[in-house]
Amino acid sequence: MSQLEEMDEGLEQTAPVWAVFGDLMTGLLGAFVLVLLGVLVVQMDLVDHLQLEVQKRQVEEQRRMTLEKALAGPLASGRVTLNNGRIGISGSVLFPFNSDQLRPEGRALLKSLVQPLKVYLAERDEMLMVSGFTDDRPIQEGNRRFADNLELSAQRALTVTRALVEEGMPSSLTFAAAFGAEQPVASNASEAGRVLNRRVEMAPVPKSAPAADARHNRS
Incomplete structure (x- = not known):
């Protein structure tokens, strides 16, 4: 080859x-x-997610600042708190122990909240959820008005809701909810903690069908 x-x-x-x-x-x-x-x-998705989170935080912060400004007077008095957009009022400020009858000073406080809340809700097309909470102690014997803490918290939320309406809040912009001893903000092992848990909270929420249904069923 x-x-x-x-x-x-x-x-x-x-x-x-x-x-x-x-x-x-x-x-x-x-x-x-x-x-x-x-x-x-993946990186583009992460960037989009981070941008959405930043925008959400900015909106929440602006919302908090606006609500804080609207309620500057009541907040300064110390009888109202604001935490994560939820307006808290001690039950002892509004009601006698184990009662759903408003104290005169409690009604006056609610009256002072109506106008700023009306403006705030109208600007954002939102409505106000009024929630009642109690401690975990059973209703005292002899108090035949309420079967349990859930019923007491419901009646207190209804009382506050009706008082707000009577003081000028449109009924279409508020509804009541009851949680009883659920969602405590402090330990029920001490009286100081139980006092904190006996409260009413008001929170601006988006208008929705469930909220509207709850509003119609509150009475």
Whole structure:
């Protein structure tokens, strides 16, 4: 066999090897591109999520500041608290112990809240949820008005809701909810904690069908 023939045979044997190597490199390059695209998509999703979270925090902070400004007077008096957009009033400020009858000073406090809350709700097309809470102690024997803490918290929430309406809050913008001893803000193991848990909270919420249903069923 001549030297030229031997070279041709060597080239023929080498060519398939290079073809396989080329196909392998093409496949690896394609896989790398797919991985890179996947990473870019994930990063874009993370950036969008972070931007949404930042915008949400900014809206919540602006909402808190606006509500705080609207309630500057009552907040300064110390009889009203504001935490995460929820306006809290101690039950002892509004009611005698185990009662749903408003104290005169409690009604006066509610009256002072109506106008700023009306403006706040109107500007945001929201409504006010009035929630009643109690401690975990059973209703005292001899108090036949309420079967349990849930009923007491419901009646207190209704009393506050009706008082707000009587003082000028549109009935279409407020509704009552009851939680009884659920969602305590302090330990019920001490009297100081139980005092904190006996409270009424008011929170601006978006208008929705469930809220509207609860409003119609409050009486």
